[in-house]
Amino acid sequence: MTQHLEELLAGWITHQRWFAGKGRAITELAVESATPLPLRGPAESFHQQVAGSCGATDAEVRHLIITVRQDGRTDRYQMLVGFRRELPHRLRHVQIGETPEGFAYDAAHDQEVTGVLLAAIAAGADVGPLRFRHMPGVEIDTSPRSLVLGAEQSNTSLVFGDAYICKLFRKIVPGVNPELEVVSALAERGAPNIARPYGWMEADVAGENTTLAFTQEFLATASDGWALALTSVRDLYGSLPGTPASDVGGDFAAEAHRLGAATARLHQEMAAAFPTATIDPHEVKRMVEGFRRRLDSAISEVPELGGHAAAAHAAFDRLAALDRPVTVQRVHGDYHLGQVMRTPSEWVVLDFEGEPGQPLNERRALDSPLRDVAGMLRSFDYAARHLLAGHPEAGTLAPRAAEWAERNRAAFIAGYSAGGGRIHGDDAVLLRALELSKAAYEVVYEARNRPNWLPIPLAAFQDEPAEPGPAG
Ligand SMILES: Nc1ncnc2c1ncn2[C@@H]1O[C@H](COP(=O)(O)OP(=O)(O)O)[C@@H](O)[C@H]1O
Numbered sequence: 001m002t003q004h005l006e007e008l009l010a011g012w013i014t015h016q017r018w019f020a021g022k023g024r025a026i027t028e029l030a031v032e033s034a035t036p037l038p039l040r041g042p043a044e045s046f047h048q049q050v051a052g053s054c055g056a057t058d059a060e061v062r063h064l065i066i067t068v069r070q071d072g073r074t075d076r077y078q079m080l081v082g083f084r085r086e087l088p089h090r091l092r093h094v095q096i097g098e099t100p101e102g103f104a105y106d107a108a109h110d111q112e113v114t115g116v117l118l119a120a121i122a123a124g125a126d127v128g129p130l131r132f133r134h135m136p137g138v139e140i141d142t143s144p145r146s147l148v149l150g151a152e153q154s155n156t157s158l159v160f161g162d163a164y165i166c167k168l169f170r171k172i173v174p175g176v177n178p179e180l181e182v183v184s185a186l187a188e189r190g191a192p193n194i195a196r197p198y199g200w201m202e203a204d205v206a207g208e209n210t211t212l213a214f215t216q217e218f219l220a221t222a223s224d225g226w227a228l229a230l231t232s233v234r235d236l237y238g239s240l241p242g243t244p245a246s247d248v249g250g251d252f253a254a255e256a257h258r259l260g261a262a263t264a265r266l267h268q269e270m271a272a273a274f275p276t277a278t279i280d281p282h283e284v285k286r287m288v289e290g291f292r293r294r295l296d297s298a299i300s301e302v303p304e305l306g307g308h309a310a311a312a313h314a315a316f317d318r319l320a321a322l323d324r325p326v327t328v329q330r331v332h333g334d335y336h337l338g339q340v341m342r343t344p345s346e347w348v349v350l351d352f353e354g355e356p357g358q359p360l361n362e363r364r365a366l367d368s369p370l371r372d373v374a375g376m377l378r379s380f381d382y383a384a385r386h387l388l389a390g391h392p393e394a395g396t397l398a399p400r401a402a403e404w405a406e407r408n409r410a411a412f413i414a415g416y417s418a419g420g421g422r423i424h425g426d427d428a429v430l431l432r433a434l435e436l437s438k439a440a441y442e443v444v445y446e447a448r449n450r451p452n453w454l455p456i457p458l459a460a461f462q463d464e465p466a467e468p469g470p471a472g
């Protein structure tokens with residue numbers, strides 16, 4: 001039975017990993033803009049590139065921005081929707097449904113058509129309201145075909161050959177995406193530890209120039225930090241009981257140290273590329289109030305967290321009582337092991353978007369660089385603990401997990417200091433408050449996306465004394 005596209009999308013979108021509104025009923029879904037992508041055309045230069053980069057296809061593809069209304073709030077999402085009279089087997093898993101125009105499907109997965117994005121970026125083309133642009137002086141090879149990255153993501157990334165990765169932002173927030181803004185500024189400075197930016201797609205959304213996609217160098221020979229850390233944790237679990245973590249083959253501490261140093265360098269580059277400031281103790285107290293609001297809102301969504309509220313407030317009280325200024329600058333904002341990749345020569349940092357779901361002005365706001373340090377410390381905890389869930393020997397392995405987390409957290413902080421990052425004195429208080437604020441965010445993230453993982457961020461609150469300790 002054929003149905004209207006909007007009806008089909010309302011059912012389909014809730015099952016997509018990148019859909020941020022899970023668990024809330026959709027009251028309305030509408031198409032805000034629909035732009036046909038030019039897959040065939042006269043032999044002008046852009047269309048020649050398109051012809052070279054797309055397969056012969058009878059598909060029609062539209063770029064859509066849709067609005068989704070839930071709980072009285074409207075969010076925007078971006079999609080490439082393809083239409084075919086017959087859907088080949090390779091695209092059945094991304095079928096959206098049958099419409100009067102044929103089978104609708106998620107065309108980000110259709111390598112016969114995605115080449116149009118790369119060709120448009122290479123040509124700096126305008127396609128209806130969509131503007132495709134590239135960095136000055138870059139040459140883009142439009143011949144490679146794309147594959148959708150398998151990673152569970154907040155967005156959808158297309159990898160073209162082993163040369164480019166093009167991230168289609170799914171939830172669209174009007175404005176320039178911090179990822180484009182930060183990576184371009186760092187690349188202009190010749191900063192290390194980033195992947196080279198190539199180009200982007202933008203359009204005016206709600207009257208604002210808005211980044212819709214970002215293309216950068218694909219690090220074909222790199223491994224992501226999360227995978228490397230898990231290999232190390234598995235090695236430790238598999239080693240003879242009593243073997244110290246330092247003697248296990250897959251020890252990660254040296255890498256954690258290098259990552260800390262790379263993080264410090266990155267913060268220095270970001271401080272040089274963007275403004276910095278110092279916030280006075282009064283503003284620090286306002287920041288703490290923000291942490292408390294975030295905690296309260298997390299508790300209202302995940303009541304189980306309420307049992308840990310006293311411990312979190314104790315950490316926040318200690319920060320409020322410090323009465324000292326804090327240096328702020330642009331930061332990564334959602335820093336964890338899945339955002340860093342180890343190439344043969346260095347750690348590279350990806351995904352400068354900040355926490356998906358937060359308003360753009362918050363994601364671009366100046367913040368303590370220790371927010372990123374706290375994010376990575378949380379990630380070491382995640383890596384150590386996540387293999388314990390459902391493990392038959394979880395009880396005996398738990399102390400080993402704690403040992404791994406402590407060892408790598410310490411190595412990361414030592415590397416950060418050795419690289420020139422500032423952590424001293426009562427920074428530990430700020431760091432702990434930032435860690436628990438991050439853990440509150442993670443509780444909500446896991447409840448929405450991976451309920452089995454909820455115990456991991458919840459455990460972060462257990463080590464915290466519930467009574468406020470002495471300030472300083
Ligand atoms: N430039 C790149 N080169 C190689 N792999 C990459 C690159 N950028 C991202 N990835 C891979 O894609 C994953 C998700 O990327 P990320 O930018 O974090 O997307 P999202 O915003 O959707 O979370 C990373 O963990 C990494 O494995």
Ligand SMILES: O=P(O)(O)O[C@H]1O[C@H](CO)[C@@H](O[C@H]2O[C@H](CO)[C@@H](O)[C@H](O)[C@H]2O)[C@H](O)[C@H]1O
Nearest residue numbers: 153154334336337338355356378379382442445
């Ligand atoms: O990478 P994203 O921008 O999509 O970030 C979101 O998803 C992350 C998970 O993929 C999530 O990170 C959390 O899980 C990680 C392990 O999968 C762990 O290393 C992180 O420490 C933990 O925060 C991230 O919070 C979320 O914003």
